[in-house]
Amino acid sequence: MLSHMISPRRTHCPKQDGRAPWTISGLRSAAGLAIACTALATSAVAQSSPDATAMIAEALSAAPAGILETATISDLDGNILREGTSDYTCFPAPNGLAGPMCMDAEWRRWMAAWMGGKPFTAERVAIAYMLAGDGPEGGASNIDPAATQPAADNEWIVEGPHMMVITPDPAAFAGLPTVIETDAPYVMWTGTPYVHLMVPVAARPEQRSVPTN
Numbered sequence: 449m450l451s452h453m454i455s456p457r458r459t460h461c462p463k464q465d466g467r468a469p470w471t472i473s474g475l476r477s478a479a480g481l482a483i484a485c486t487a488l489a490t491s492a493v494a495q496s497s498p499d500a501t502a503m504i505a506e507a508l509s510a511a512p513a514g515i516l517e518t519a520t521i522s523d524l525d526g527n528i529l530r531e532g533t534s535d536y537t538c539f540p541a542p543n544g545l546a547g548p549m550c551m552d553a554e555w556r557r558w559m560a561a562w563m564g565g566k567p568f569t570a571e572r573v574a575i576a577y578m579l580a581g582d583g584p585e586g587g588a589s590n591i592d593p594a595a596t597q598p599a600a601d602n603e604w605i606v607e608g609p610h611m612m613v614i615t616p617d618p619a620a621f622a623g624l625p626t627v628i629e630t631d632a633p634y635v636m637w638t639g640t641p642y643v644h645l646m647v648p649v650a651a652r653p654e655q656r657s658v659p660t661n
Contacts, residue, residue: 500529507538509580510548519550536577546586550577558614561641562593568641570614579649581608587656590628593637598658603628609650612636618643 500523507521507529520532522539538550551559554574561568582588587606589595598604605628615621621643625634633647 503540504529506540506580507548507550510578511536511538511550512577512579515550515577541580541583541586546588547578547582548580552576555612555614558642558644565594570616573613573615576612578607578612579609581610581650581653582606584653585656588636590626590634590636591638593640593642598656600658600660604656604658606653606655607646608648608652611647611649613645613647614643615645621645 503523504521508516508519511519515534515536515538518532518534519536519538520528520534521530522528522537524539524542535552536550537556539548541547541549552574554570554572555576558568558570558574560566584606587598587604589598590603590605592602595602595604618638621635621638624645625632626638628634631648631652633645635643636646637643
């Protein structure tokens with residue numbers, strides 16, 4: 449599950465492979481910058497600092513064994529902490545939001561569309577990994593892609609370790625649950641361009657409290 453990731457800091461970089469930074473709520477997305485700036489050279493400080501080592505470890509906590517050694521690792525400002533050889537880029541969690549994640553190019557294209565509120569249709573089946581789960585202050589609405597906080601009517605969920613699947617034909621998800629009633633797979637954001645299948649792979653953590661008026 450990908451919660452909103454925003455940062456007031458600005459980093460300028462060239463477009464790479466047609467991927468550009470995007471905005472949400474008037475702020476530039478730190479994860480979007482990281483995706484758009486993956487061709488930037490890593491500085492010597494970033495390569496050797498204890499913070500970089502910790503961020504690499506955190507980012508890789510989202511990854512399955514098959515991409516641990518091959519994924520590119522980026523921080524949320526677009527600095528490449530480790531060059532990779534696969535299609536996946538892994539990111540540490542934004543402060544207090546979401547969780548570490550690993551996304552291939554198709555999922556990065558999905559995220560660019562979602563963060564920019566643009567139409568999206570997957571060109572192929574693609575999988576993203578969040579095997580560390582959401583942070584305790586993270587999560588997302590199961591029904592509203594624009595929601596940023598839990599509410600009584602938006603089915604907010606803080607998910608545990610999980611995978612996410614997109615497909616060119618959302619009808620492939622027909623018949624699967626669209627509500628969170630068990631730890632089985634369920635369809636998130638059904639009826640929107642950002643519909644995807646959530647596949648929990650471990651226990652769900654304690655949920656956030658819903659504010660009451």
